[in-house]
Amino acid sequence: MSEPTELVEEAAAVQSDAFVAVNYDDRIPNNVDLSSDKQLQRALETWQPNYVDWWKEMGPEGFQNAEVYLRTAVGVDPSGWAKFGHVKMPEYRWGILLAPKEEGRVIPCGRHKGQPAWQEVPGEYRSLLRRLIVVQGDTEPASVEQQRFLGATAPSLYDMRNLFQVNVEEGRHLWAMVYLLVKYFGKDGREEAQALLERRSGHQDNPRILGAFNERTPDWLSFFMFTYFTDRDGKMQLAALAQSGFDPLSRSCRFMLTEEAHHLFVGETGVGRTIEATCNAMKAAGITDPYDKAAIRKLGVVDLPTLQKKANFHMSVTRDLFGSEISSNGAEAFSSGLKGRFNESALQDDHQLENATYPVMRVVDGQLVTEEVPALRAINSRLLDDYIADCQGGIDRWNKVIEKAGINFKFTQPHKAFNRKIGEFARVRVNPAGEILSEEQWQAGQGEWLCNDDDYAHINSLMKPCFEPGKYASWIAPPRVGINNQPQDFEYVRIEHS
Ligand code: BYC
Numbered sequence: 001m002s003e004p005t006e007l008v009e010e011a012a013a014v015q016s017d018a019f020v021a022v023n024y025d026d027r028i029p030n031n032v033d034l035s036s037d038k039q040l041q042r043a044l045e046t047w048q049p050n051y052v053d054w055w056k057e058m059g060p061e062g063f064q065n066a067e068v069y070l071r072t073a074v075g076v077d078p079s080g081w082a083k084f085g086h087v088k089m090p091e092y093r094w095g096i097l098l099a100p101k102e103e104g105r106v107i108p109c110g111r112h113k114g115q116p117a118w119q120e121v122p123g124e125y126r127s128l129l130r131r132l133i134v135v136q137g138d139t140e141p142a143s144v145e146q147q148r149f150l151g152a153t154a155p156s157l158y159d160m161r162n163l164f165q166v167n168v169e170e171g172r173h174l175w176a177m178v179y180l181l182v183k184y185f186g187k188d189g190r191e192e193a194q195a196l197l198e199r200r201s202g203h204q205d206n207p208r209i210l211g212a213f214n215e216r217t218p219d220w221l222s223f224f225m226f227t228y229f230t231d232r233d234g235k236m237q238l239a240a241l242a243q244s245g246f247d248p249l250s251r252s253c254r255f256m257l258t259e260e261a262h263h264l265f266v267g268e269t270g271v272g273r274t275i276e277a278t279c280n281a282m283k284a285a286g287i288t289d290p291y292d293k294a295a296i297r298k299l300g301v302v303d304l305p306t307l308q309k310k311a312n313f314h315m316s317v318t319r320d321l322f323g324s325e326i327s328s329n330g331a332e333a334f335s336s337g338l339k340g341r342f343n344e345s346a347l348q349d350d351h352q353l354e355n356a357t358y359p360v361m362r363v364v365d366g367q368l369v370t371e372e373v374p375a376l377r378a379i380n381s382r383l384l385d386d387y388i389a390d391c392q393g394g395i396d397r398w399n400k401v402i403e404k405a406g407i408n409f410k411f412t413q414p415h416k417a418f419n420r421k422i423g424e425f426a427r428v429r430v431n432p433a434g435e436i437l438s439e440e441q442w443q444a445g446q447g448e449w450l451c452n453d454d455d456y457a458h459i460n461s462l463m464k465p466c467f468e469p470g471k472y473a474s475w476i477a478p479p480r481v482g483i484n485n486q487p488q489d490f491e492y493v494r495i496e497h498s
Helices: 005-017 038-058 123-146 157-184 186-198 220-241 247-285 293-297 304-322 328-335 375-404 439-449 453-462
Strands: 067-077 080-088 357-364 367-374
Touching: 038 123, 038 157, 038 186, 067 157, 123 157, 123 186, 123 220, 123 247, 123 328, 157 186, 157 220, 157 247, 220 247, 220 304, 220 375, 247 293, 247 304, 247 375, 304 375, 304 439, 304 453, 328 375, 357 375, 367 375
Parallel strands: none
Antiparallel strands: 067 080, 357 367
């Protein structure tokens, strides 16, 4: 597949403004001059062992002693913002990294537009701001918990390393939000920081806050789909929060976005390499019909229609993460100046939207219709639309691989209303083509649009570990280039001691 665009994006983002020297002498690496605020330092140093305990309990199972080739942000100069080396994950140097302060920055949107960005919490928006930070923070450990069993079935050491890299960086993103909570929200911030270590993905009594983060990530296809589609929600939400009038949040999110790019790359190339393996195997076996599942599955690869079903699930569950399309919470987050839109500064309007409207698809009298709605109340809907557009790039690149192989199959995004549990479409049943269905029709068709037991059985049968350096499971093609240009047979994870 084509060269990783996300990496190019990543390099560009990194070269822009993320370089501030990180102090690695402190117990908690940071570029926020932590040692000058003893009270904050003590509070974070009290949280740190609890975090490490959480990591040992809920982080990658079975690989806590493995030496993993990880990148750690050092933030020194444009030719090397990160350093690579083998590290045991519990010893990873999780730190607090903020993008540099922009002198004279103003609040970019909402009723306070043009006023100096807040350096302290604006009192009238305290609880809304805290809620946004907590929700963002909650997703980070949740994803680590969801992925904790995947190491054992990694299709290669390269992929295993990428999984663990994503995991440690989600851990760092939790640190980023905990820093804000502890520094700016006093006692309740410390309580929230503790609660972030106590909720558990999928737990009946104390689950993670948002739906998708309580779903299982049972196999590597789910992992790749998750990192392509759900981490992309992370990208969109972080981009919106990077526009926050609360400057420390903006600066935290700007740095997080540089790390997020690699997660999207892992997702896009993971799915792409799966498609490549399928196409190669079909070609070698002389199979041209992508729906000849029985024959294709015998080749030890994933048939393309099953991949589409997996994608359907992850796309629909992730779309729920944008909240209700029409939302007074969304309106208030924007109007208060706490959260902007995607690419806020590049948008050509008044950035206040008091009199503007936005087209939102709704369910009216059992029909899907598009209505103009006050733009402020449609902020979530707009971000969702931007997200759907942003998803398409990788899908097009996947389709090119299939086209090049001469196979007649094309991945598509299901209709926005398909399989939704939050918002406008939560109460209707809609197929991927966008037709409203009765409950009976939905039940009858579900297995065609989302993975059924048979699909899961096949996927599970492929989830066998492949731990020999330079070797890959049958269902996934090797990557074009190694991480940090390492050779094909590089030992990305030394697992002998784990
Ligand atoms: N599941 O007005 P509503 C990432 C709740 S991913 C369960 O509809 P609002 C990452 C909502 O909390 C990015 N509950 O929506 C990716 C509210 O509850 P309360 C994470 C849901 O508030 C991969 C109620 O329903 N960051 O970084 O405008 C790996 C009514 O809310 C759901 C953010 O999300 C759901 N899907 O918007 C690792 C940014 N949706 O308050 C990391 C911060 C809504 O009445 N969060 N609800 O109890 C936000 O901006 C907003 O909270 C949301 C919701 C966009 C999520």
